[in-house]
Amino acid sequence: MSATPLNTETLNTETLNTDSRLARRFAALREENRAALVTYVMAGDPDLEQSRQLLERLPQAGADIIELGMPFSDPMADGVAIQRAGDRALANGQTLALTLDMVRDFRERDADTPIVLMGYLNPIQRFGEDRFLQAAADAGVDGLILVDLPPEHGVALTAKARDLGLARIPLVAPTTPPERLPALLAQGDGFVYRIAFNGVTGSQRLDIAASLGDSIGELRQQISLPVAVGFGVRDGDTAAAVARIADAVVVGSALVERLAEDGVESALALVEALAEAIQAAR
Amino acid sequence: MSSMTRDIPDENGFFGASPNNGDGNQQQHGYGGRYVAETLMPLIAEIEAAYDEARADPAFQSRLQELQRDYVGRATPLYFAERLTEHFGGARIYLKREDLNHTGAHKINNALGQGLLAQRMGRKRLIAETGAGMHGVAVATVAARLGLPCVIYMGATDIERQQPNVQRMHLLGAEIVPVHSGTATLKDAMNEALRDWVAHVDDTFYIIGTVAGPAPYPRMVRDFQSVIGVETREQLLATQGRLPDTLVACVGGGSNAMGLFHAFLDDDVAMVGVEAAGEGLESGRHAASINGGAPGILHGNRTYLLQDDHGQILDAHSISAGLDYPGVGPEHAYLHDSGRASYVAVTDDEALEAVGLCCRLEGILPALESAHALHHAGRLAAAQGPDQVIVVCLSGRGDKDMDTITRHLMPEEAES
Numbered sequence: 147m148s149a150t151p152l153n154t155e156t157l158n159t160e161t162l163n164t165d166s167r168l169a170r171r172f173a174a175l176r177e178e179n180r181a182a183l184v185t186y187v188m189a190g191d192p193d194l195e196q197s198r199q200l201l202e203r204l205p206q207a208g209a210d211i212i213e214l215g216m217p218f219s220d221p222m223a224d225g226v227a228i229q230r231a232g233d234r235a236l237a238n239g240q241t242l243a244l245t246l247d248m249v250r251d252f253r254e255r256d257a258d259t260p261i262v263l264m265g266y267l268n269p270i271q272r273f274g275e276d277r278f279l280q281a282a283a284d285a286g287v288d289g290l291i292l293v294d295l296p297p298e299h300g301v302a303l304t305a306k307a308r309d310l311g312l313a314r315i316p317l318v319a320p321t322t323p324p325e326r327l328p329a330l331l332a333q334g335d336g337f338v339y340r341i342a343f344n345g346v347t348g349s350q351r352l353d354i355a356a357s358l359g360d361s362i363g364e365l366r367q368q369i370s371l372p373v374a375v376g377f378g379v380r381d382g383d384t385a386a387a388v389a390r391i392a393d394a395v396v397v398g399s400a401l402v403e404r405l406a407e408d409g410v411e412s413a414l415a416l417v418e419a420l421a422e423a424i425q426a427a428r
Numbered sequence: 429m430s431s432m433t434r435d436i437p438d439e440n441g442f443f444g445a446s447p448n449n450g451d452g453n454q455q456q457h458g459y460g461g462r463y464v465a466e467t468l469m470p471l472i473a474e475i476e477a478a479y480d481e482a483r484a485d486p487a488f489q490s491r492l493q494e495l496q497r498d499y500v501g502r503a504t505p506l507y508f509a510e511r512l513t514e515h516f517g518g519a520r521i522y523l524k525r526e527d528l529n530h531t532g533a534h535k536i537n538n539a540l541g542q543g544l545l546a547q548r549m550g551r552k553r554l555i556a557e558t559g560a561g562m563h564g565v566a567v568a569t570v571a572a573r574l575g576l577p578c579v580i581y582m583g584a585t586d587i588e589r590q591q592p593n594v595q596r597m598h599l600l601g602a603e604i605v606p607v608h609s610g611t612a613t614l615k616d617a618m619n620e621a622l623r624d625w626v627a628h629v630d631d632t633f634y635i636i637g638t639v640a641g642p643a644p645y646p647r648m649v650r651d652f653q654s655v656i657g658v659e660t661r662e663q664l665l666a667t668q669g670r671l672p673d674t675l676v677a678c679v680g681g682g683s684n685a686m687g688l689f690h691a692f693l694d695d696d697v698a699m700v701g702v703e704a705a706g707e708g709l710e711s712g713r714h715a716a717s718i719n720g721g722a723p724g725i726l727h728g729n730r731t732y733l734l735q736d737d738h739g740q741i742l743d744a745h746s747i748s749a750g751l752d753y754p755g756v757g758p759e760h761a762y763l764h765d766s767g768r769a770s771y772v773a774v775t776d777d778e779a780l781e782a783v784g785l786c787c788r789l790e791g792i793l794p795a796l797e798s799a800h801a802l803h804h805a806g807r808l809a810a811a812q813g814p815d816q817v818i819v820v821c822l823s824g825r826g827d828k829d830m831d832t833i834t835r836h837l838m839p840e841e842a843e844s
C-alpha cells in the first residue's frame with residue numbers, strides 16, 4: 147500500500163499565466179541581468195500598523211517580490227524567528243481577512259510588485275478555500291506558497307487557483323527525488339522555491355556549497371520557471387552568492403529578526419543592503 | 429483480515445474519500461492524508477514502503493512477537509472486575525490490563541514496533557514527542573534496548589506535572605528537550621519533534637506516539653496497538669465463549685482505543701471512545717476534539733481539531749497530560765462520522781472519582797487517562813443488565829499521577 151504515482155492529469159496547463167505580474171517582473175530582471183530580492187515578512191508583525199508601513203516601503207527599499215506570511219498557531223516548518231513573528235501577529239489580532247486587506251491597500255498604491263502569500267492550510271480551510279482564493283485574487287495577490295499542501299493533495303486547489311490567475315509556487319527540497327519533480331512542477335507556476343537545506347526556516351546560516359549550484363542546474367533542465375533559493379540567507383555576501391546561481395534570493399528570518407529587535411527603519415536598511423549586494427553580484 | 433472497514437486507509441492515507449476524488453472540495457473529503465512540508469514527503473514514502481515490507485516479513489513479525497512476550501510481558505490479562513461490576517450493579521466489566529505492560533502503559537506496544545522498524549531501516553537516532561511521559565518512557569526504554577540514542581521533546585508544562593517520568597527517561601539515557609513554544613504541551617512537543625526531523629532526515633526516525641500524524645503513521649500505530657483487541661477477542665472467546673457487547677477506551681490521540689477497537693470493527697460490538705471534558709465541555713477548557721472541535725489540518729493529517737473561528741489551534745485542557753491534545757487520530761474522525769463508534773466526554777472530577785473507586789474496589793491504581801474510560805464504563809454498566817459485557821482498556825497505571833491525584837483526592841496529605 148505505498149504511495150501511488152501522482153495524478154496531475156486534471157490540471158489544465160494551457161491556463162499557465164505567462165503575462166502575470168510575476169512573469170513580467172522576472173522578465174524585467176532578466177533584462178537587467180539581476181536576481182530578484184524576495185523579502186518575507188509576517189502579516190501583522192509586530193502589529194497591523196507597523197506591518198502596513200513596512201509592506202508599503204519594501205519596494206522602495208529594494209524588494210522585487212514580497213512574500214507575506216499568514217500567521218498560524220502551529221507553524222511546524224518554521225524556526226523560532228518566524229514562530230515568534232506569528233505569535234506576535236496573532237496576539238495583536240491578525241486574521242486572514244486583515245492580511246487580505248493589507249494586500250488590497252498595497253495594490254492601490256503599487257500595481258507592479260508581486261505579492262505571494264505564504265502559510266499553512268488550516269486557516270485557509272476555516273476561512274473557506276473557494277472564498278479565500280477568490281478574495282486573494284480580488285485583493286491583488288499573485289501567488290501562494292502552501293507549506294503543508296503537497297501536490298498529492300493539491301490538484302483541486304491548484305486548478306481553482308490557476309483559473310483565478312493565482313500561481314501555486316512549488317517548494318522543492320534537497321530531499322526531493324528527481325522522480326517527484328514532474329508532479330511538483332506540473333502544479334507549479336510563477337517560480338520554483340528551492341529550499342536550501344534540510345531544516346526549518348532560520349535554523350542555520352546558508353553555506354553555499356557547489357552542490358547547491360549543481361542541483362539548481364539540474365532543476366533548470368526540467369523547468370522554464372525562475373528558481374528562487376531561500377532558507378538561511380542572512381547577509382549581503384550570502385545573498386550575492388545565491389544571486390549568482392539563482393534567479394531570486396529569498397530573505398525571511400533575518401529580516402523578521404531585525405524587525406523584532408530594531409524596528410521598521412532598521413529592517414528596511416537591511417533590505418537596502420541586501421538589494422545592493424544582489425545588484426553588484428553579477 | 430480483509431474487510432471494507434479494516435483495509436482503510438487508501439493509498440493516499442485517507443480514511444473516507446480522498447480530496448482529489450469527486451469535486452475535490454477539501455472541506456468535504458475524508459480524514460488523514462499527508463499534509464507535511466516537501467522536505468518530509470520522500471521520507472514518509474520511504475517509511476511507508478519499509479513498513480509494508482516489514483509487515484509482510486515473517487522474520488520481523490516473529491522478532492516483534494518474541495519481544496512483546498519476553499520483554500513487554502504480553503499477553504496482558506483480561507481481568508473480570510468483580511467488585512466494580514457489583515458496585516454498578518449491571519453489566520459485567522472486564523479490564524484489559526495494559527497497565528501491566530513493561531513501562532506501565534500500552535505505549536510500549538507501538539514504541540517497540542516502530543523501534544524495530546527504525547533499526548531495520550538503519551536509522552541511527554530516535555526522536556519522539558511526549559505528553560504524560562508514558563510514550564517518552566516507552567521510547568527511551570526501546571532506545572536503550574536497541575542501543576540507539578534518543579531525544580524526547582516534552583512541553584515545559586508537562587515536564588512540571590510529570591516529574592517521575594522525566595526522571596525515568598533521564599535514567600534510561602534519553603535526552604529531554606523542554607519545549608516552551610505555544611502552550612508548552614503535547615501539540616508543541618509534536619511541532620518541535622517535526623522540526624527536528626526536518627533537520628535530521630538522513631539519520632533520524634520519528635516515533636509518533638499515537639494514531640495521528642501523516643500517513644502511514646495512523647495506520648502503522650494502529651497496527652502495532654491492535655494486539656490489544658486481538659488478545660481481548662481471543663481471551664473473551666476462550667473464557668466466556670462470546671464477544672463483548674461494548675468496548676470503552678479513553679481517547680487522547682486515540683491509540684489505545686484504536687488498538688482495542690480494530691479487531692472488532694466487523695463484529696456486532698459497540699465502541700465508545702472517551703474524550704477528556706476537562707472542566708466541562710461548556711467551560712471551553714477541555715480536550716474533546718470530536719465533541720467540541722471541527723475538522724481541520726494539523727500535524728500532517730486532516731481530523732477533528734480544537735480551533736477558533738480563524739483556524740488557529742486552541743489550547744487543550746485536561747487533568748491528564750496524556751489526553752491534553754487538541755486533535756485526534758483521523759481514523760477516529762472517520763469512525764465518528766460513519767457512526768461506527770461513538771465518542772463521549774468525561775470531566776476531570778469524574779475521572780478523579782473513578783481513580784478513587786478503582787483503587788478502593790479493585791486494588792488497582794489506574795492512570796488518569798484510563799480513569800476517563802472507567803468512569804464512562806461505570807455509567808454504561810449501571811444502565812445495562814448482567815447479561816451484557818463491557819471491556820474497558822485500562823491503558824496505563826497511575827503511579828505517574830500520584831502528585832496530581834494526592835492534591836485533588838487527599839489535599840490534607842498533599843499539604844503535609
Ligand SMILES: Cc1ncc(COP(=O)(O)O)c(C=O)c1O
Binds near residue numbers: 535679749
Ligand atoms: C496511560 C495512557 N493512556 C492513554 C493515553 C492517551 O493516548 P492514546 O489516546 O493515544 O491512547 C496516554 C498518553 O500518554 C497514556 O499515557
